[in-house]
Amino acid sequence: MKRIVLAEDHAIIRDGMKLLLSTRRDWRVVGETADGNSVCQIVRDTEADLLLLDLDLPGCRGIELAQQIRAQSPETKILVVTANQSASSARSAVAAGVDGYMLKHEDGDELLHAISVVFSGVRYVSATLAHALEAPLGSTPQPITAREQEILVLIASGHSSQDIATKLNLSVLTVRKHRQNLMSKLALHNVAELTAYAIRDGLATTPPGS
CATH class of the missing domain: 3.40.50.2300 (Response regulator)
Known part of the structure; x- marks a missing residue:
């Protein structure tokens, strides 16, 4: 039932x-x-x-x-x-x-x-x-790399680009590029949507204070 x-x-x-x-x-x-x-x-x-x-x-x-x-x-x-x-x-x-x-x-x-x-x-x-959407909502997103997934989890946990760069020993520009690639691959448009995606797929929990 x-x-x-x-x-x-x-x-x-x-x-x-x-x-x-x-x-x-x-x-x-x-x-x-x-x-x-x-x-x-x-x-x-x-x-x-x-x-x-x-x-x-x-x-x-x-x-x-x-x-x-x-x-x-x-x-x-x-x-x-x-x-x-x-x-x-x-x-x-x-x-x-x-x-x-x-x-x-x-x-x-x-x-x-x-x-x-x-x-x-x-x-x-x-x-x-x-039919009014630019891309079907049910379409399969492009696969993301292990590094992109790592950055996605950190973004969803509320970390800034600077925080992520320091934690992963990357430049801020590199982190921003990964973030842009994530949004492109997943057909998302901002950090809020990335966070929601990560929570939905069990990669992260709701950030404190949300």
Whole structure:
């Protein structure tokens, strides 16, 4: 039995989701909330297999919440269900470690399909959005070298380029070049996205104070 948590601030949408999910005997809604501040606790307490997450919940910033859940509950799948059709939002969500990005204008059958895809271990992205992206979100990134992985872990741990250069006996310019190569290979755009990627893949934990 797959345990599912709903994080959606519109009651009518939550009720519709619950009704739809009740058609599947192997899925069960074990928790729901309209408050972003309670999501992490509910996911942890229910040991949820899947979180259906609205990025615009009161009391939180959706991408940061996804990062927190990914760090806290790495086994929980996260399927974003949002009205936000921005390609940059989808990229940020994927960089934060979500397993799927679905638009709210899709129908109920598509939601069931998206959940099945995510449970199968494949990333899901609404077709209308995927076509708008410069590169498919599910594409395999270029492999990174051992040195690049070492620098990625240090970046994600909150170290500056100067700190990394001193620690690894490299020049600051070399460290910056490695960082640029990482962003290019992984199709990421800044240190925050590198950090989210490292946390998602278990290479680092959330930096202190985050």
